[in-house]
Amino acid sequence: MAEKAVPDATRRSQRSHRAILDAAIELVGEMGYAKLTIEAIAARAGVGKQTIxxxxxxxxxxxLDAFVALGEQAAREAGGDGAGGEETYEIPDTGDLEADLKLVVRATVDELNAPEYDAPLRALxxxxVINAEVGAEFVRRVLEPQLQLYVKRLRAAQDAGQVDPAIDPRIALELIVGPLAHRWLLRTLPLSHxxxxxxxxxxxxGITVR
Structure with missing residues (x-):
């Protein structure tokens, strides 16, 4: 007598988890964060809301988990790690700091302008702003790992004698990413390469050695 196959609960759970994350990203782009509900996510994912x-x-x-997963997927497709909020990309170090920074800034511009990133990022x-716990997790899991890549590259440039050793890399990187975030947030002027x-x-x- 043939044995019945035992359903793989772990695999089914993973599929449901993935479906929920995908549904959240899709729906926030379609209806906006204000109208997004757990019920809508559950219906799109084909699960009960208690599962969520x-x-x-x-x-x-x-x-937040859906957005982190989106970034991890992009990192895997680009050949990066992307696991557990760890560094997913490296800013290249070709010896030409300006070229290296322009490369990563252009990629950031493309990401901010992409609809699949824009809607969930604005929502988060x-x-x-109003939820301190979400804000702390957003910084820890999304923003800080990316900002630390700038710190690492700028410190390497300091070690190479290209950047003033008195410059604080953290302040320097904020001078770069701050204007990008400002234009993206306000939508007043084009955010371009x-x-x-x-x-x-x-x-x-202002920061390189003369």
Whole structure:
């Protein structure tokens, strides 16, 4: 008598988890964060809402995990690690600091302009303003790992004698990413490669060794 196959509960759970994350990203782009609900996510993912509440306490928590997973997927496709919030990319070190920074800034511009990143990122940024816990997790898991890559590259440039050793790399990187975030957030002027290049060039004129 043939034995019945035992359902793989772990695999089924993983599929449900993935479906929920995908649904959250899709729906926030379609309806916006204000209209996003756990019920809508559950319906799109084909699960009960109690399944979602078993893993996440709120729609913000779902969306944060979904956005982190989106970044990890992009890192894997690009050949990076992307696991567990660790460094997913390295800013290249070709010896030409300006070229290296312009390369990563252009990639950042492309990401900020991409609809699949724009909607969830705006939602998480807005939620972070009113929800301190979400804000702390957003910084820890999304922002800080990326910012530390700039710190690492700028310190390497200091070691190579290219950047003033008195410069604080953390402040220097904020001079680069701050204007990008400002234009992206306010949507007042185009966020373009040309703008990113100009920001990098201007900052480097102030921090490089003459």
């Amino acid at each position: 509440y078993r893993w996440w306490p709120s729609k913000a928590a779902v969306l 940024a807005a939620e972070s 040309e703008y990113g290049d100009a920001v990098v060039a201007m900052v480097l004129r």
